[in-house]
Every structure is written in C-alpha cells, then in structure tokens.
Amino acid sequence: MNKILVLFAHPAFHKSFINKSLINGVHDLKKITIHDLYETYPDFFIDIPAEQKLLLEHDVIVWHHPFYWYSAPAILKEWMDLVLQHGFAYGKTGRKLEGKRVMSAVSTGGRKEVYSKTGANQYTINEFLAPFRRSANLCYMEYLPPFVIHGSHLMTNDLLNKHVADYRQILTMIRDNKITPDELEKIEYMNELILQNA
Amino acid sequence: MHNQDFFLQALIYLGAAVIAVPLAKKLGLGSVLGYLLAGILIGPFVLGWVGNEANEVMHFAEFGVVLMLFIIGLELEPALLWRMRRSIFGLGGLQVMITAIVISLVALGFGFQINRALAIGLILALSSTAIVLQTLSEKGLMRNIAGKSAFSVLLFQDMAVIPILALLPIIVTLGQPAVLSESSLEKIGNVAQMPGWVQLLIIIGAIVAIVVGGRFLARYIFRLIAGTGLHEVFVALALLLVIGIAIAMEKIGLSPALGTFIAGVVLADSEYRHELETTIDPFKGLLLGLFFISVGASINFSLLIDNPVQIVGFVALLIIIKFVILLVLGRVFKLKKGYEFLFAFLLAQSSEFSFVLISFSKQNQLFDEKTSAMLLLIVTLSMAISPLLLIFNDKAVSPILARWQNKLEYDEVEERENHVILAGFGRFGLVVGRVLLANNFKVTILDNNPENVEVLRKYGFKLYYGDVTRPQMLENAGIKNAQLLILSMAEHENALKVAQYVREKYPEVKILARAKDIFHVFEFFKVDVRNAQREMFDSALELSASALEELGFTRYEAYRTIRTFKHHEEQIQEELYKHWLEDHNQFIRESKRFREQVLETLQAEKNYSIHETDCAWDVDSIKKEKQKNTPETHEPDSIEK
Numbered sequence: 001m002n003k004i005l006v007l008f009a010h011p012a013f014h015k016s017f018i019n020k021s022l023i024n025g026v027h028d029l030k031k032i033t034i035h036d037l038y039e040t041y042p043d044f045f046i047d048i049p050a051e052q053k054l055l056l057e058h059d060v061i062v063w064h065h066p067f068y069w070y071s072a073p074a075i076l077k078e079w080m081d082l083v084l085q086h087g088f089a090y091g092k093t094g095r096k097l098e099g100k101r102v103m104s105a106v107s108t109g110g111r112k113e114v115y116s117k118t119g120a121n122q123y124t125i126n127e128f129l130a131p132f133r134r135s136a137n138l139c140y141m142e143y144l145p146p147f148v149i150h151g152s153h154l155m156t157n158d159l160l161n162k163h164v165a166d167y168r169q170i171l172t173m174i175r176d177n178k179i180t181p182d183e184l185e186k187i188e189y190m191n192e193l194i195l196q197n198a
Numbered sequence: 199m200h201n202q203d204f205f206l207q208a209l210i211y212l213g214a215a216v217i218a219v220p221l222a223k224k225l226g227l228g229s230v231l232g233y234l235l236a237g238i239l240i241g242p243f244v245l246g247w248v249g250n251e252a253n254e255v256m257h258f259a260e261f262g263v264v265l266m267l268f269i270i271g272l273e274l275e276p277a278l279l280w281r282m283r284r285s286i287f288g289l290g291g292l293q294v295m296i297t298a299i300v301i302s303l304v305a306l307g308f309g310f311q312i313n314r315a316l317a318i319g320l321i322l323a324l325s326s327t328a329i330v331l332q333t334l335s336e337k338g339l340m341r342n343i344a345g346k347s348a349f350s351v352l353l354f355q356d357m358a359v360i361p362i363l364a365l366l367p368i369i370v371t372l373g374q375p376a377v378l379s380e381s382s383l384e385k386i387g388n389v390a391q392m393p394g395w396v397q398l399l400i401i402i403g404a405i406v407a408i409v410v411g412g413r414f415l416a417r418y419i420f421r422l423i424a425g426t427g428l429h430e431v432f433v434a435l436a437l438l439l440v441i442g443i444a445i446a447m448e449k450i451g452l453s454p455a456l457g458t459f460i461a462g463v464v465l466a467d468s469e470y471r472h473e474l475e476t477t478i479d480p481f482k483g484l485l486l487g488l489f490f491i492s493v494g495a496s497i498n499f500s501l502l503i504d505n506p507v508q509i510v511g512f513v514a515l516l517i518i519i520k521f522v523i524l525l526v527l528g529r530v531f532k533l534k535k536g537y538e539f540l541f542a543f544l545l546a547q548s549s550e551f552s553f554v555l556i557s558f559s560k561q562n563q564l565f566d567e568k569t570s571a572m573l574l575l576i577v578t579l580s581m582a583i584s585p586l587l588l589i590f591n592d593k594a595v596s597p598i599l600a601r602w603q604n605k606l607e608y609d610e611v612e613e614r615e616n617h618v619i620l621a622g623f624g625r626f627g628l629v630v631g632r633v634l635l636a637n638n639f640k641v642t643i644l645d646n647n648p649e650n651v652e653v654l655r656k657y658g659f660k661l662y663y664g665d666v667t668r669p670q671m672l673e674n675a676g677i678k679n680a681q682l683l684i685l686s687m688a689e690h691e692n693a694l695k696v697a698q699y700v701r702e703k704y705p706e707v708k709i710l711a712r713a714k715d716i717f718h719v720f721e722f723f724k725v726d727v728r729n730a731q732r733e734m735f736d737s738a739l740e741l742s743a744s745a746l747e748e749l750g751f752t753r754y755e756a757y758r759t760i761r762t763f764k765h766h767e768e769q770i771q772e773e774l775y776k777h778w779l780e781d782h783n784q785f786i787r788e789s790k791r792f793r794e795q796v797l798e799t800l801q802a803e804k805n806y807s808i809h810e811t812d813c814a815w816d817v818d819s820i821k822k823e824k825q826k827n828t829p830e831t832h833e834p835d836s837i838e839k
Contacts, residue, residue: 045761048814082814128570 002175004032005058006105009065009076011038018107018152018160027165031105031175033058037075044078051083052096059143060101060174063132066152067108070121070128089139090151095101098140103146103174103190104132105167126188144174147190166194210247212253215487216238230332231585233487237494238582248495256492260550262485263328264444265478267356267455270331270349271462272475279463282350289347290354290730293545297323297523304519313369317559318573320362320369321545322516324355324549326581327455328489333544333588340647344533344540351545356456359551363451365554370562400450405460424473436477453551489550497582498575509572517587521546535663536599543591547584548577617642619680621666621696622687623654626733630686631659642675646687651781667692669699672710677704685711690718698725709780716771720778739764758814 223234564693
C-alpha cells in the first residue's frame with residue numbers, strides 16, 4: 001500500500017465549492033494525508049525541513065489545486081521553490097525523492113473542448129502542466145496523468161458527486177497499486193480510468 | 199528691594215515644596231495635600247519660618263489660578279464649551295443659588311442679621327477652582343463626567359463672582375442702613391460706580407475685544423515674535439498677554455480668571471496653542487503650588503485651638519451642607535454609579551475667592567474682626583480637608599458603593615449567544631476589538647477603567663464598565679454561551695485568574711490571552727490556554743525588520759529574517775516550557791524573573807542555532823556542483839529553469 005500526500009492549495013477554501021467537496025470526499029481514506037498549504041502557512045513562511053520530512057514519509061504526492069492562470073495558486077509555486085531543494089530533490093546528490101510518483105489534481109472553469117489546439121485556450125491541460133511534469137521528472141519522480149475537473153462554474157450537484165466519487169476511487173487505486181503501466185500509457189486524464197471501467 | 203529676604207523666602211517655599219510634595223504623592227495623598235502640609239509646616243504655628251506675609255504671597259500666587267484657567271481654555275474647543283452650556287448654567291446656577299440660600303438660612307439660625315447671613319451664604323457657596331482643577335488634572339479626571347460637571351460649576355462660579363461683588367455693597371445696606379464708602383467701591387473697580395447699562399456695555403466690549411483680538415491680532419503678533427527665534431521673548435509675550443488680560447478684567451470688575459479663560463478658548467484652535475500651553479504651564483504649576491503652601495501657612499491655628507469644637511463643627515456643617523446639595527443636584531443632572539459622590543466630594547469646600555470676598559466685606563463693615571477671622575479659618579480648613587475627602591471617597595465610599603449596589607455599579611450586559619467577550623479595552627484590546635468589530639462580530643467589551651469606558655462609549659463602542667475577576671460579571675456578560683473569551687487586560691495576574699476560573703467552569707469556551715512575558719505564557723499553558731501572545735514580542739519583531747531594512751536588507755529579506763527568528767523562537771519556547779515545568783519553582787521569584795528568562799532563553803537557543811542561515815533560493819550548492827561537473831551531463835544548472 002502506498003502512502004499518499006495530498007498537497008492542497010486553495011487560498012479561499014471557504015469560497016470553494018468543488019475543492020471543498022473533493023477534499024471532504026477523500027480525507028477519511030486510510031494512508032492519505034491531506035496537507036492544506038494555505039492553512040498551514042498563512043504567511044507563506046514554509047517550514048522547509050518539515051515539508052521535506054513529510055515528502056519522505058509518503059510514496060505518492062498529489063498537487064491538488066484549482067487551475068489558476070493555467071497554473072497553480074502562488075503558494076504551491078513557493079512550496080516548489082523552497083522544498084524541492086538542490087541536494088535534496090535534484091542535483092547529483094539529491095535523489096531523496098527518486099521513484100516517488102506525482103499527480104496533479106486540478107479543477108478548471110473551462111470545458112475540455114476549450115483546452116485544445118483549436119479551442120480558445122490553444123493548449124491542452126497536459127501541455128499547460130508541462131512545468132509540473134518537468135519538475136517532477138527533474139526530481140527523478142514519475143508524473144502521472146492528471147485528475148481534471150472541467151466546467152467547475154456550471155457544475156451540477158450530481159456531476160460533482162460523481163467527480164468526488166471518482167477522485168476517491170482513483171486515489172484508492174493509486175494507493176493500492178491497482179493501476180498498471182499499460183493503462184497509464186493509454187490515458188490523457190486519470191478520470192478516464194473510471195469511465196473505462198464504468 | 200530686599201533681595202536677601204526674597205531669596206530666603208524662595209528657599210523656604212521651594213524647599214518645603216520639593217520635600218513635601220513628592221512625599222505626599224508617594225503616600226498617595228496627591229500634590230495639593232502635599233503643598234498644604236508643607237505650608238502648615240513652615241507656617242507660624244509649627245516652624246514659624248514664614249509669618250503673616252503668607253497672606254500677601256497667597257494673593258500673589260492666586261495668579262496661578264488665572265494661568266490655570268487660561269490653559270484649560272486652551273484645551274477646550276468652543277464647540278465643547280457650547281455643549282456644556284446646560285451644565286454650566288443649570289447645574290452651576292442651581293448649585294450657587296441653593297447653596298447660598300441654605301447657608302444663609304443656617305447663618306440666620308445662628309443669629310446673624312439677614313444681610314450678614316446672606317453675605318456668608320454667597321461667600322461660602324463658591325468652591326475652590328484651584329484645588330478642584332489641580333486634583334482633576336492630576337488624577338486624569340478632566341474628561342470624566344463627574345470632572346466635567348465639577349468644571350462647569352466652577353466656571354459658573356467664576357462668572358457669578360461679578361454679580362456677587364456687585365451685590366455685596368447692596369447687601370450691606372440691607373436691613374441696616376449704612377453708606378458704602380467710596381474707597382471700598384474703588385476696590386471693585388471704577389466701573390462699579392457707573393450705571394448698570396454702562397457696566398454691561400463695558401463687559402460685553404471687553405469680551406468682544408478678547409475674542410476679536412485673539413482671533414485676528416494675536417496670531418499676527420505671535421508669528422512676528424516667534425519669527426525672531428528668541429524663545430524668551432515668546433515667554434515674555436505669553437505672560438504679557440495673560441497678565442494684560444487679567445489686569446484689564448480686574449479694572450472693569452470681571453474675574454481675571456474668566457477673562458483669561460475666554461482668551462484661552464479663543465486661542466484653542468490657533469497654531470500657537472501648544473507652544474503657549476508649554477510656556478505657561480511651569481508658571482502655573484509653581485504659582486499654584488505657592489498658593490496652596492500659603493493657604494496652609496495662613497491657617498490660624500490659635501483661633502482653632504481657642505474654639506476647637508465650634509470651628510470643627512462649623513467646617514463639618516459647611517462641608518455637609520455643600521455635599522448634600524451637590525449630591526442631590528448631581529443626581530438630578532443624571533450623575534450615577536458613584537460619579538455623583540465624586541462630584542459632591544470634589545466641590546464640597548469653599549473657594550480661594552472667598553478670601554477676597556471676606557476681606558471686601560470686612561472693609562464694608564459687614565463683618566467684625568472676629569467673624570471674618572473665623573470665616574477665613576473655616577474656608578481655609580474646608581480647603582485643606584478637601585483632598586482628604588477625595589481620598590475618603592476613593593478608599594471608603596467607592597468600594598462600599600461597589601459592593602452595596604452591585605448591580606447598579608456595573609453596567610448590565612445583555613446576554614447574547616455565539617459571541618465574543620473581550621476583557622480589557624486599552625492599548626491592546628482596542629486593536630483586537632476593532633478588528634473583530636470591523637468584521638461584524640458581536641463583541642461584548644468589558645473594561646474596569648471608568649474613564650476609558652466613558653471616552654470610548656462616546657466613540658460609539660459598546661463597552662461596559664466591569665471587573666471580570668468577579669464571576670458574576672462574566673456570567674452577566676454571557677460567558678455561558680460565549681464562543682471565545684479574549685483576555686486583553688493589562689493586569690496579568692487577574693487575566694490568569696480569570697483563565698483558570700473559566701477553564702474549570704466552562705471548559706468549552708475558547709480562551710485567547712495577552713501575556714506579559716514568556717513565563718506568563720507558560721502559566722497560561724499550564725491552565726490549558728494554549729494561545730497566549732506576548733504583548734511586546736511581535737511589535738519588537740516588526741521594529742527589528744525596520745532596523746534591518748535601514749541597515750541595507752531588502753524588505754523581503756528583512757521580513758524573512760524576522761519570520762525565521764519567530765519560527766526559531768517558537769521552537770525554543772517548547773524547549774523552555776519543558777524545562778519550566780520541570781523546575782519552575784526556580785523561576786517563581788518575580789525579582790529574578792527577567793534575568794532567569796534571558797538566561798533560560800539563551801541557554802535553549804544553543805540547541806537551535808539561529809546562525810544557520812536561511813538557504814531558501816540559494817544557488818551556492820548548484821554553482822559548486824556545476825564547477826565539479828563534466829559538461830556532458832545534462833544536469834539542471836539552477837532552480838531557474
């Protein structure tokens with residue numbers, strides 16, 4: 001069983017609808033640690049040793065956040081800048097994170113069609129996530145396909161409940177090593193694993 | 199000029215003041231009593247260092263009262279004065295009238311003729327501006343409702359002196375036909391000889407002259423003199439102004455104090471206000487001190503020793519009559535919760551102006567030698583006792599009232615659900631309260647400083663006067679349903695007591711506390727209050743950040759440095775707490791507290807090196823690695839991708 005660390009970043013959790021449901025939907029899973037960055041570091045003063053220790057204690061890291069400006073809220077970038085230190089996470093002697101897996105879990109307002117070469121955003125989500133993928137790879141970690149929720153502004157309760165259940169199921173599958181490398185090859189989003197099974 | 203004499207006198211008066219006043223203050227008696235005691239000590243009946251010239255000194259020193267009213271005028275905006283009109287004329291007018299009538303009736307009862315009885319009533323109805331205002335400013339009561347009411351009454355009395363001076367000669371002729379000599383009229387001033395309407399015109403003209411001069415002329419002159427850069431000339435000008443007004447007022451039969459007061463009010467919004475105030479203040483202080491000393495020195499103890507029972511009886515009677523009337527009037531004018539007692543005790547003596555009126559009446563053959571000496575003694579003694587009355591109020595009456603009318607003394611607090619109780623609304627609590635109120639939380643604010651409560655209520659804060667160390671007060675404030683109790687009071691020991699009590703009785707109420715120092719934080723930890731903030735720590739850190747910026751740090755670097763320090767301090771705190779729990783007997787002794795604290799903190803600091811610098815965003819290790827690297831490895835060169 002893998003231990004999963006969800007690094008959650010939402011600067012206005014009280015105003016969040018989608019992400020609050022997602023977090024509430026998975027927080028009781030065994031072997032999962034929810035780590036709310038804005039709650040822990042309201043002044044962005046990130047405790048580097050504590051964060052590194054947390055990373056070492058887990059096998060899978062989830063960067064869970066709304067998709068702000070085609071990227072993450074500021075604190076996650078700060079976290080990356082500070083915690084993924086040279087000599088710890090990357091560099092010749094920095095291989096402490098080697099072999100761990102990383103997944104982005106993001107919610108966007110735009111529908112999937114918008115995130116395509118012909119859509120208004122011109123690039124796909126996976127293209128936008130390139131910095132995250134590169135960062136993970138630089139730190140000798142495997143970057144999984146992302147878990148993506150589209151159309152968050154016009155979400156119905158039913159659909160949201162489905163997403164929450166999917167998220168829970170995906171994290172459980174990752175935790176329990178239920179996903180084969182073959183399956184990962186074929187998918188763009190993690191969400192597809194559930195659709196396929198359904 | 200008798201230089202020798204003058205300096206000797208100065209030596210005695212100043213010496214007595216310098217020794218007696220600090221001593222009296224130390225004993226909690228206030229400066230007025232200190233001066234009076236010093237006067238008695240150097241007076242003819244104890245040491246005999248000053249003799250009858252004390253009376254002359256007193257007349258000279260009365261000018262201190264004039265200066266004091268000028269300064270009070272400077273501090274008073276005209277708008278505020280206008281708002282006080284009801285209490286000046288209503289409360290003040292009634293006080294003078296009723297007191298004069300009652301005392302006259304009592305004097306009649308003692309067999310005085312009607313005209314003499316009336317004069318005694320008018321003379322004794324006044325209260326001492328000097329003593330009361332000095333006490334008010336010393337105790338910081340100027341803005342208290344009782345203090346303001348007392349001031350209103352004194353202001354009215356100052357105005358009433360004019361008609362009283364005019365009335366006295368008429369009173370002399372009352373009942374007993376006697377012709378007033380021209381010479382005694384001269385004393386009141388030349389104006390008094392003129393017809394009433396001319397007098398009125400002159401008085402109005404003088405006041406208009408002060409207002410117009412103060413508004414338009416004074417500013418120009420002050421600017422001119424200040425422009426010379428010679429401070430002593432400015433001092434001379436300030437004194438000239440006050441003395442000039444005083445003399446002019448005396449000439450037309452107005453009270454000099456009243457005239458300078460008006461001048462002060464007129465200049466209150468001038469840009470030279472603070473300069474004038476600081477210039478005049480030391481003169482005022484010295485002269486008033488001198489005045490109180492001379493009052494003490496002029497107490498006629500031989501008369502007192504001859505008729506002790508009679509004199510003491512009269513003084514007591516005078517004070518009781520004045521006190522009762524003031525108390526009733528205070529109540530009528532909505533003074534409550536012990537303020538009416540403070541008000542009554544404040545004004546229960548007779549006035550320094552009574553001295554003038556008594557000697558004036560004596561010259562008019564209204565009183566014989568013995569009566570006037572007796573009246574003088576009674577007035578003096580009532581003034582001397584006055585500070586003692588206030589101490590009596592503070593130490594005996596207030597506490598009894600507090601216990602006796604429990605519910606009345608402390609404000610009733612509406613009970614509310616889901617709310618915050620904020621205990622202490624001073625420098626610290628004010629900030630906390632403003633933040634919470636700005637975010638629309640319901641906050642019940644309690645403070646045990648009545649002046650504070652009163653002032654802040656004026657600014658629309660809903661706060662209640664009360665002492666949270668009394669369980670009943672907390673109950674009334676709704677501790678039962680409170681979400682949060684914030685202990686922001688300055689009384690650290692009390693805060694701890696309250697925390698302990700609430701923890702035991704209402705364990706579900708969350709408590710946040712203001713702590714004095716790190717050990718105080720630990721004491722809160724011990725009663726399971728985990729969130730206590732040291733009152734000085736964060737502001738000191740902020741200031742350190744500014745210091746670092748001044749020394750060349752960038753702003754973010756400075757911020758990060760103090761934030762790192764704070765983080766480091768939090769780690770130390772845990773360490774220190776464990777140690778403190780183990781043998782905190784060692785720390786208990788308050789005298790060693792600070793030293794122990796520094797020692798312990800530094801000791802613990804050794805385990806957490808602060809000198810290990812913040813290596814966030816550091817590229818040194820990358821540079822080093824790169825220098826060793828062979829070119830073909832495609833390792834990243836820096837965090838900057």
